[in-house]
Amino acid sequence: MPIGIDALEIATPGLYLPMTDLALARDVDPAKFHVGLGQDEMAVAPATVDAVTLGARAAAAVLERTEQADRDALGLIVLGTESGVDASKAMAVMVHGLLAEEYSLPDAVRAFDLREACYGGTAGLLTAVDYVAAHPGRTALVIASDLARYGLRTGGEPTQGAGAVAVLVREDPRLLAIDPATTAVTTDVYDFWRPEGEDVPRVDGKLSNECYMETFTRAWEAHVAATGLDLADYAALCFHLPYTKMGRKALARVLTPEQAAERGLTRIHERYEESIAYSRRIGNCYTASLWLGVASLLDAGSVAAGDRLALFSYGSGAVGELITAAVAEGFEKRRDPAAQRARLDARTALTVEEYEQVLTESLAPAGEGTSGTAFVDDGPYSLTGVDGGIRRYRGPRG
Secondary structure (H helix, E strand, C coil), X not given: XXXXXXXXXXXXXXXXXXXXXXXXXXXXXXXXXXXXHCCXXXXXXCCCCCHHHHHHHHXXXXXXXXXXXXXXXXXXXXXXXXXXXXCCCCHHHHHHHHHCCCCCCXXXXXXXXXXXXXXXXXXXXXXXXXXXXXXXXXXXXXXEEEEECCCCCCCCHHHCEEEEEEEEEEECCCCEEECCCCEEEEXXXXXXXXXXXXXXXXXXXXXXXXXXXXXXXXXXXXXXXXXXXXXXXXXXXXXXXXXXXXHHHHHHHHCXXXXXXXXXXXXXXHHHHHHCHHHHXXXXXXXXXXXXXXXXXXXXXXXXXXXXXXXXXXXXXXXXXXXXXXXXXXXHHHCCHHHHHHHHHCCEECCHHHHHXXXXXXXXXXXXXXXXXXXXXXXXXXXEEEECCEEEEECCCC
């Protein structure tokens, strides 16, 4: 019986910064951001938004699409992140606490976090697939939630962003069936890391790009050797996107635009462009980035039921994995592209000065109250402050 993604939803902060404005403020040609990186807008998280609130918002949207029978069958909540808020307590437990009463979730569930840079969300998904396979009739909720922050006037500043993706995993999925046979590659390297106690990561940009490319190439070659499948067998390829130009470079390792034209595979590059539409407007979401691309591709409307997709996940440090998925019959009914685009359009644009204030505040330790911070995000789940080391959150009903 197929197992996979039955529902997939996205959450982002209600604030964003136009990349042209950032480029002009930093005395950079805007084309360097729009073309060189492939980014148009950057989601900005204020102090009232963290990985818990974003994860809860995405998970709540999934549960809105989920029948009560599947909620009752929930046995696992797993959250992949590198934006942890507590060195001990799992954010998955916090999300469950925010959602359990409103959505009548059982407390007889396993809840934990997974961490391996940007790979954590994919690790959570594959863990959930295995869980459902081992526990017929059960369901699992997987959340990938992160705030990608590098600080003001740093090399990584234009590749910041924030967002979460949540999925429900079950038998007979109505969105994507996940093939349990995957290809993973692990290499111990320091290309991107964040020592305990530090607010922003350390990055060797050149090495990180090289590791990403090499890991993808090795995973793809191993996948082809193990399965006998090749590019012609796929409707599209999706990638982890620290910035959207990165995935385009990786794709060119196995299929340049010229080769695509010669082989009648131009759809691969055309659909890559479709898969990056949301990421261009949101920026890097670390663990959620690949799955943001999957949502973007499905919402574009060019794939069809039965199409096979190749999905490449990468987490610095480094772990990469190539996953294959099949588009389910009637998948269109499980997404609402117009509503998703409307939510992005409804966000508030910040000036560069406002963005700098918001980022500075959000990188500082959360205080007793967040109501006095700049541009409070009044979304359905928000951080209200930290009291004696305990994080306090407000739900949709206060």
